């Protein structure tokens with residue numbers, strides 16, 4: 107369904123020598139199947155979020171291509187409604203002047219297809235993320251962090267996307283709320299068969315929800331393993347990363 111082929115990306119380095127480039131992604135290739143949950147783990151600065159932004163079409167690769175069902179993702183029409191995102195910073199993900207109902211409706215309004223939002227659909231989406239329909243008229247400042255992230259998830263699934271990029275989506279939440287959101291995501295995936303690209307620092311969270319895990323290092327894939335073989339990673343770096351996480 108999603109095919110990332112030989113993708114590289116550089117940014118201009120800031121400072122005196124503006125022409126210097128920092129290579130952030132280096133020849134990254136992988137595939138993600140329909141309904142699959144693919145985890146991307148790696149240290150801070152390894153390029154995980156950059157890869158997420160390329161998959162979302164927020165930025166373009168310098169070289170290589172990303173295909174969605176065989177078509178280039180650069181085309182906004184291919185992305186529209188098919189790929190959505192949930193980010194770490196849920197507070198800035200929703201317009202503070204929007205009610206929950208307006209926030210969930212926004213991606214539907216942006217779709218130029220004939221898909222119209224319906225009152226019932228909003229109630230159904232709220233129900234799917236475990237919120238009562240009373241939440242429709244609430245504003246973001248009236249919600250807890252976990253509730254706001256549930257609204258962000260309802261938004262993300264509103265267009266029935268085939269793929270959701272979750273970039274550190276549980277990192278800002280308390281431990282017990284993290285688990286609730288992970289369970290919600292698991293439950294939703296089994297119902298709507300959406301693929302997840304689950305970007306995280308947290309190997310345990312990735313192991314809990316993902317089918318496969320990509321270990322990312324300095325902009326490249328160090329190793330790709332199925333979650334049930336996570337203990338048998340081969341590379342020295344992956345072994346070290348796992349040890350560090352288990353010890354913490």
Ligand SMILES: Nc1ncnc2c1ncn2[C@@H]1O[C@H](COP(=O)(O)OP(=O)(O)OP(=O)(O)O)[C@@H](O)[C@H]1O
Nearest residue numbers: 117118130148149150151152153154155156157307
């Ligand atoms: N728009 C940009 N312009 C310049 N440099 C950038 C830009 N976006 C990211 N970078 C740099 O690219 C590198 C990778 O950043 P990225 O956010 O993708 O890493 P990450 O693995 O997601 O890190 P973290 O886990 O801390 O979020 C970093 O060195 C960052 O400073």
